Amino acid sequence: MSLSDDSRYLKGGPVAQRIIAAVREDAAIAKAEGFPPKLISITVGDTDAVDVYVRNQRAKAELAGIDFEERRFPATITAGELEAAIHGLNADPRVTGIIIQRPVPAHIPIKTLQAAVHPLKDVEGMHPASIGNIVYNQLDLAPCTAAASVELLKETGLDLRGLEVVIVGHSEIVGKPIAFLLMSEGATVTVCHHMTRSVAAHARRADALFVAVGKPRLIKADMVKPGAAVIDIGINSEIGPDGQSRVVGDVDTDSVRHVASWITPVPGGVGPITVAILLRNTMVALSRQRALYEATYGTADRLAAE
């Protein structure tokens, strides 16, 4: 059966389009009211997965009516220079949101950079204050991939309350925030990582299995409970049988799709929703900035005031 006509595939495209259509309406209104949204992407060095992400950010931002600007820095830049650049963007009233693409070179502490982004401009929800809010069930500005993955699970219509969920991978940007988002929805959550004794034993118990590791075909059919929902977050580049580079996830989709009731394709699953949520977060950030601005200066046209 082809990828497009198998109802087991939980596709991200339609969800992403829905989100982007709503963002587009919001952005048009904000623009007309003198608050044009603008997203800045910071890339340090070169990584394939980042290039794909940034390319899609630019395309979808354009579609949604959000200004997009990429700032690329060489891998040799110092942490201090990057922090100074971020402070400049924090102070620029035309900049709504800042995303720092991961990974950054080893000599740059990513946490310091994430903490340097002003919380009001933190469209990825990675500032310690933003990520802390998730623990308090304040979920409107969650890390994009985590929010995208949960959004796709909701497409199954499964009741999340009491659902047995297993997450493989516990990074700060994906696995951990997914665990918090799902706990707040009432799911029972198990988190596996490289020290877990038997990932397979846990995975086989899951009604919903999230995988964010970065290893192609890590999850095989015998690790999946029949009827489960499998959310494959991995984005890995590899050379296919035809000698061409291709993007694959962390799940052995060809075998797992016969066992699972739902499975997300890669590409075409979580990825497109991640981009859409980044844009939606940009609008959330803008509305917070406007609320603060209007509380300070009244509702006068901001650009006229500058």
Ligand SMILES: NC(=O)C1=CN([C@@H]2O[C@H](COP(=O)(O)OP(=O)(O)OC[C@H]3O[C@@H](n4cnc5c(N)ncnc54)[C@H](OP(=O)(O)O)[C@@H]3O)[C@@H](O)[C@H]2O)C=CC1
């Ligand atoms: N679709 C999207 O929008 C996005 C996709 N991604 C993709 O998701 C994947 C994961 O990304 P990210 O979370 O940033 O990666 P990290 O490398 O930061 O984290 C990987 C996690 O997997 C765990 N792990 C490693 N090996 C195993 C194993 N054999 N069994 C179980 N757990 C293991 C690690 O555990 P430990 O720390 O204990 O070693 C770690 O928690 C990548 O393919 C990335 O490209 C990432 C962001 C967005």
Ligand SMILES: Nc1nc(=O)c2c([nH]1)NC[C@@H]1CN(c3ccc(C(=O)N[C@@H](CCC(=O)O)C(=O)O)cc3)C=[N+]21
């Ligand atoms: N701070 C930070 N946050 C991230 O969320 C982050 C990051 N850094 N660094 C890189 C990874 C990777 N990532 C992707 C997101 C979407 C697609 C995407 O849109 N993929 C499409 C298109 C794939 C294609 O064109 O081949 C799809 O899966 O269908 C890809 C990759 C986010 N990441």
